[in-house]
Amino acid sequence: MNTLKLLQNVLVASCQPVDDGPMDDPRITAAMALAAEAGGAQGLRIEGLDNLAATRPVTKLPIIGIVKRDLPDSEVRITPFLEDVKGLADLGADVIAYDATQRLRPVPTADIVAAIKAAGKLAMADAATLADGQQALAEGVDILGTTLSGYAYDIAPAEAGPDYALIRAYKELGAFVMAEGRLNTPERAEGAIRQGADCVTVGSAITRIEHITGWFADAVKRSQND
Known part of the structure; x- marks a missing residue:
């Protein structure tokens, strides 16, 4: 079946452990993926x-692959080099995502997209603005x-919610829209679909125990100051 059809109106779990944390191990990442699938x-x-x-060997679900680098x-940071595209394609990613912002970069975005398409994969733009999407x-x-x-x-304040306006703007462009970013409750994920997103990706709220624990720990601390 067409990958975009498989991704229509579903949840994508971003299984990315905290760098250098106790769960930063490929075997644990694969286990996270299976737990998310379950x-x-x-x-x-x-x-x-x-x-x-x-x-890849343990699941048949569509995988969006990325490589993060600190340059x-x-x-x-996200899939900045052509060799990153090749590596992800060779290992079986169905979709390859890349940083689509208009910032200084080592390889032009057009070249990244061309490499993804040449590898027979779908290209996903990790974008930030309407101009990025266009x-x-x-x-x-x-x-x-x-x-x-x-x-x-511009970095959003810590209390900022999902960018529903950008979801709507991308949908108006006629795109297949992946909502991602600060969708850390079921209600926000539902809201993204209602705003026109075709699919929703959730990461920290599902797979980053350190972040989730911190949210609860901070709430407990706040209660002591009331």
């Missing part, structure tokens, strides 16, 4: 070649994601 996720987002290599001369569509992407809204350019 819970009803119908797609996965996996970061890193080692994690993808561990996860000395660019703020772009450029990505012009370059041939298959999926527009709100992934970097509030993280690129």
Whole structure:
């Protein structure tokens, strides 16, 4: 079945452990993916070649693959190089996502998209603004994601909610829209679909125990100050 059809109106679980944390192990990432699948996720987002290599053999769900890098001369982190695209494609990612912002980068976005398409994969733009989305569509992407809204350019305040306005704007462009970013409650995920998203990706609220525990710990501390 067409991958976009498989991703229509479903939950994608982003299985990305905290870097260098106690769960940062490919075997644990694969286990997270299976647990998310058991819970009803119908797609996965996996970061890193080692994690993808561990996860692809154990699930038939569509996988969105990315590689994150910390570059000395660019703020772009998500799949910045052509060799990242090749590695993800070779290991079986169905969709390859990349940073689609218009910031200084080592490889032009058009070249990244062309490499993804040449590998026979779907291209997903991790974008932040309407202009990002327009450029990505012009370059041939298959999926527009709100992934970097509030993280690129202007950092959103900690209390900011999902960017529903950007979801609506991307839908008006005629895109297949992946809602992603600050969708950390079931109600917010539902709201994203109601605003026009075709699919929803949730990460920290599902797979990052450190973050989830911190939310509860902070709430307990706040109660002591009331």
